[in-house]
Amino acid sequence: MTWSLYSNAKRLDFEYDWKGRRIRKRVWDNTSGTGTAVPDTTFVYDGWNLLAEVNTSHSAIRSYMWGLDLSRTMQGAGGVGGLVAVNDASQGAHFVAVDANGNVPPGLRLQCCNIKWKPGNEPEYFG
Numbered sequence: 575m576t577w578s579l580y581s582n583a584k585r586l587d588f589e590y591d592w593k594g595r596r597i598r599k600r601v602w603d604n605t606s607g608t609g610t611a612v613p614d615t616t617f618v619y620d621g622w623n624l625l626a627e628v629n630t631s632h633s634a635i636r637s638y639m640w641g642l643d644l645s646r647t648m649q650g651a652g653g654v655g656g657l658v659a660v661n662d663a664s665q666g667a668h669f670v671a672v673d674a675n676g677n678v679p680p681g682l683r684l685q686c687c688n689i690k691w692k693p694g695n696e697p698e699y700f701g
Contacts, residue, residue: 585607586601586602595622598617615629616628622649623648639659641656651676654676656676
């Protein structure tokens with residue numbers, strides 16, 4: 575399924591798979607959709623959990639780390655509340671905090687430290 579939106583002389587196309595998950599987003603600087611779409615993003619999932627957003631070169635734009643969701647399983651609650659961290663290619667890794675309902679509070683951005691794993695699984699904290 576494909577859906578398009580025209581706004582401020584731009585064209586946005588969205589593609590969805592049979593489960594209703596967005597699998598691709600393309601943006602053009604014109605309303606005709608001619609030329610190269612920038613960005614052209616593909617979305618990679620594990621069940622309902624978004625694992626990564628990749629560009630046309632298959633390089634990760636963002637990747638996502640998931641843990642147990644509100645049901646205390648990996649996807650029993652559809653992943654709600656299970657997002658642990660987001661790794662952005664340009665802004666680095668960020669931890670995610672959620673409330674008791676699994677919502678990410680607006681405007682919340684946690685940055686605390688970089689973690690480097692040492693042999694024997696002993697973390698070394700710096701930064």
